[in-house]
Structure formats: C-alpha cells, structure tokens
Amino acid sequence: MVSFSYGYLIVILPLYLLYVLHYPLIIVGSVLFAAMLLNSVMTFILGMAADHYGRKYVLMILYLVFAVVSLLFLYTRNVYLITLFAGIGSFTAGSTGGPIGSGGPFGAVQNAVIAEEIEKKKLPKILGYAAIIEMMAAMAGSFIIPLVSSFHFYIYDLFYVSAAFGFASFFTSFFMKDFGVRSKKFLPSISYRNIANLSIPTIPCGLGSGMILPVLAVWLEFRYHSSASTVGTLFGIIDIAVVLSLLLMPRVAKYVGRLKIIVISRVFASLSLIAVAFSPIFLVAAGLLVLRGAFAMGAVPVRQSFVMTNVHETERASTNGATSLNRNSASAFGPLISGFMLSDLYAYIPLVGGIITMADPILYFVMFKDQWNEK
Numbered sequence: 001m002v003s004f005s006y007g008y009l010i011v012i013l014p015l016y017l018l019y020v021l022h023y024p025l026i027i028v029g030s031v032l033f034a035a036m037l038l039n040s041v042m043t044f045i046l047g048m049a050a051d052h053y054g055r056k057y058v059l060m061i062l063y064l065v066f067a068v069v070s071l072l073f074l075y076t077r078n079v080y081l082i083t084l085f086a087g088i089g090s091f092t093a094g095s096t097g098g099p100i101g102s103g104g105p106f107g108a109v110q111n112a113v114i115a116e117e118i119e120k121k122k123l124p125k126i127l128g129y130a131a132i133i134e135m136m137a138a139m140a141g142s143f144i145i146p147l148v149s150s151f152h153f154y155i156y157d158l159f160y161v162s163a164a165f166g167f168a169s170f171f172t173s174f175f176m177k178d179f180g181v182r183s184k185k186f187l188p189s190i191s192y193r194n195i196a197n198l199s200i201p202t203i204p205c206g207l208g209s210g211m212i213l214p215v216l217a218v219w220l221e222f223r224y225h226s227s228a229s230t231v232g233t234l235f236g237i238i239d240i241a242v243v244l245s246l247l248l249m250p251r252v253a254k255y256v257g258r259l260k261i262i263v264i265s266r267v268f269a270s271l272s273l274i275a276v277a278f279s280p281i282f283l284v285a286a287g288l289l290v291l292r293g294a295f296a297m298g299a300v301p302v303r304q305s306f307v308m309t310n311v312h313e314t315e316r317a318s319t320n321g322a323t324s325l326n327r328n329s330a331s332a333f334g335p336l337i338s339g340f341m342l343s344d345l346y347a348y349i350p351l352v353g354g355i356i357t358m359a360d361p362i363l364y365f366v367m368f369k370d371q372w373n374e375k
Helices: 002-020 025-053 055-075 079-088 105-115 120-150 155-175 192-199 202-224 228-256 258-276 282-298 300-308 313-344 346-357 359-371
Strands: none
Touching: 002 025, 002 055, 002 120, 002 155, 002 202, 002 228, 025 055, 025 079, 025 105, 025 202, 025 313, 055 079, 055 105, 055 155, 105 120, 105 300, 105 313, 120 155, 120 228, 120 300, 192 202, 192 313, 192 359, 202 228, 202 258, 202 282, 202 313, 202 346, 202 359, 228 258, 228 282, 228 300, 258 282, 258 300, 258 346, 258 359, 282 300, 300 313, 313 346, 346 359
C-alpha cells in the first residue's frame, strides 16, 4: 500500500513545489536536499532502534508517521514544514519502487524482517518476490496519475490517498510476527568493519542518482516538454521493466555470483544514464531510462541479500540504516546541485550523474574482490 503511494509521490512532489507553491528552482532543490538529508539520518537512527527494540514496532511507527504527514502535507505552504513532512514521511526516499527498493527507513527495517526467517540461499529470490509485489504496486501508482488527470481531478489530492494507505498499513501491521531478534547494544558492535565497507560504495551511487531521480519529472519537462501524465506513464513502464529484471537477476546470480551481478548491472545502469544526456528526442531518453531502471533496480534484491549475509543477524536493520545514511546523505546533495544546473546546464545533469555513479560498481569490486568468484 505504501509502495502504491511511492509510485506517484516521486512524480508529483517536485511538480507540486514548483507549480502549486511556486518555489524557485533553487528552493525546490534545497527542499529536496534537506528532506533527503533528514530522511537519511532518520533511517540510520531507526535502523538501530529496530534492531534493539523490535523491528515490528518501529515499522508500525513508520506507517503511522507516513499517514499523518501525508494527511497534513497540503495544508501548509511553510517551506520548513513542507521540508519536515517530506523528510519524515520518506517522500523523497523512493526511486521508482516501494519500501524494499527505497533507501528510506521502510526498506531498512522491512528487509531485516524478511531476512529473520529466510535461509541464506533463498534470500535473493524471496527479496526479489517481495520487490516484485511492491514494484507492481508502485507501477499502479505511476499509472494512476494519467487516470486521475483524464477525469480532471486534482492530482495533488493523491496525498490524501497516501494517508489512507498509511493508516491501513499501520493497522495491518498489528498482525505481523515479532521474531524477538534484538541487538544487545544500540550502536552496532559486531559487524562494524563490514558495515563500513558496504557503506562506502553507496556514496557515489547516492550522489549520482540523487542528481536526476528526484527532479526527473521536472528535467523531462524542461528538456522535452513532457506532461505529468506522460512522465507518470513512463515511470509505470520503468516499473514493468524492473519487475522483469527482478525475476531474472536473482536467478542469474545463482550461476554467475552475487557480486558479479551487482557490479555488471550497475555499470550498465551508469552507461544508460550517461546516454540519456545525448538523447535527441523523448522516446530515446525514455528507452534509456527504462534500461537504467531495469539494471539499477533489478539487482537490488541481490545486493540486499549480499548485505544481509555479510553482517551479524542482530545488526541487519542497523546495517541497512548505515548504508542508507551514506547513500541518502549523498543523494541529498544531488537535487541541490541539480537546482543550480536546471537554469542553464540542465542538459548535462544525466551525464554528470552517470559518471559519478560509475564509481559505485568499481568500489564494490575493490571492497569485496575476494568474493568475486563466490556463487
């Protein structure tokens, strides 16, 4: 249900700031920057809290917060409250996927919950199935934008739909099982070295993707004069490609190896993003963005499985929180940079972002090359 909301929130949030609140471009970038930074810090703290106090209960709190801030979002024009709501509601944490695919606190806690009762060899496949379910929900959320527009409804009322789904998720989570896995200390004390090694590659990944994804709807309108309905449809198509990739990559990883899949897929994702900058028409750019989404998101369950099995079971949510802190803190600077570039240099945003993200797979190889041949 939250994934459905992510499907349209990533499209309508920057458009709402720009065209309803009439914030200048630099303010739009600054709001996204501050919201993402706030969300990354919250992810890190709540990841440790989930390991120490119970993952079910932290997840319930997250659903409730998401619901409340979604309900209140349209009732203020104050830039500080807008930033606060967007940050603690994780509105900027999604890419084109739901909680599992996001870098926000939902993904940090949820992945750890799934890993509690799934054996290591089945973890990539199960995480892949979970991600597919969420991607299909996000896909529906993307396609709801042109549907709402066709009936001439106010598309920003979709924030109220998010609130309803948040409350429904909160009440549904009462039925989750608490497995009783707890860390002895609030701060990670067992897997801190591997946590550091897993966190470093996320920095260029976050910065590069953060330059384009949060402002993609605005960038496509600037470059190709695309409407919100067109962008929503594109995001839905990207989600379809990601679902197909999620079905394929965990299975290929069984024969090729998890680290190889992570590195190869991210290299191709970076190359696709670089090529977007040279696309003469919308259809070419759209095709490359579909490829980029498939390569970048399809290997997410494989990477999450890799992360979960390289740290102690009591520190999995903390690890997700730490990697998200680095990735989202770096991502937060992305829209801030894009806010400056949107005025005169907007055509180069995918080029710069793609070059930066290329460091991500290189660092993964350098940090874990001793596992290169493991399957």
